[in-house]
Amino acid sequence: MKHLFYTLSLALILFSCKTETKPEVKTETKVEADTTKKKVEVKTKTYPENLTKVFNAHGGVDLWKSMKSLEYTQDKPDGKEVTITDLNNRKALLESENYTIGFDGTKPWFLNKTGKEFKGYDPKFGYNLMFYFYTMPFILSDDGIKFSEAEALVFEGVTYPGIKISYDNGVGATPEDIYVLYYNAETFKMEWLGYTVNFVPGIDTKELHFRRYSDWQDVNGLLLPKTITGYGFKDDKPTTPKTPNTFTDVKITKMAPEASQFVKPEKATFVE
Structure with missing residues (x-):
């Protein structure tokens, strides 16, 4: 997920887990309604039972996968930043008064509007x-992900069961990243994310950092975060909260975003 950002100082170690498993693929056999009775194989992806319950508590993975466009706004020190992502191909556009960051499906690009x-x-x-923080837990339905149980997180007397997430080699920019999703044992709603980061110099790549998901909003039938709060950490445990990231004007739809907006403008430069 390769994936987490400089501003939020990401990093972490995972708890010891049990047997790692990938999502199984069940094969169903259907018969076409014609005289040839031809058999067609339909592959359906399945997930660990506890993760499926988490998905369902947030609206269901089938509804998530039917969506094609996600948009949200964040307040930044220099103004509002609007993010639009094509959920099918993960092309992205981050638009601010002073800069634009984009991804055309192959390369990221950057436009500095101020000259500073x-x-x-x-x-x-x-x-x-x-984006990867925001689309939890549904982003964990992506291909190339392995799941296993993780040691539960105990915080302020409450125990949160954990699911460890790791990646196949070659998946994303940093497949060595590890995540741990912690959920409410009664409601199965996601409560915490632990994660490691492997692209920021000087950070312990085995140490767990934490973000808390405690404020959800219903958008087109899906529970998506309204706030995500980073926490200090010590010994793979969260300590004290930091300033939350707040998301407003959230839109998720089944209509794909306009493709041309992800193309690098002439004045922008590709980022290597």
Whole structure:
């Protein structure tokens, strides 16, 4: 997920887990309604039971996969930043008064509108950094992901069961990243995310950082975050909360976004 961002100082180690498993693929046999009675194989992806319950608590993975466009707005120090993502191909556009960051499906690009030094997160990773945080837990339905149980998180006397997420080699920019989703044992709603980061120099790549998901909003039948709060951490445990990231004007629809907006403008530069 390769995926998390400079501004939020990502990093982490995972709890010891049990047997790692990939999503199984069940094969169903259907018979076409013609005289040839030809058999057609239909592959249906399945997930661990506890993860499926988490998906269902947030609206269901089938509804998520029917969506084609996601948009949200965040308040940044220099103004509002609007993010639009094509959910089918993950092309992205982050639009702000002072800059634009995009991903055309192959390469990220950057446009500085002020001429001043840009001190934000690296556009190479920044185009989808918050996207991966924001689209939890549904982003975990992507291909190339392996699941296993993780040691539960205990915080302020409450125990949150955990699901460890790792990646096949070659999946994403940093397949060595690890995530742990912690959920409410009664409601199965996601409560915490632990994660490691492997692209930020000087950070312990085995240490778990944390974000808390405690404020959800219903958008077209899906529970999506209204706020995500980063936490300090010590010994793979969250400590004290930081300033939350707040998401407004959230839109998720079954209509694909206009493809031309993801194309690099003439004045922008590709980021290597």
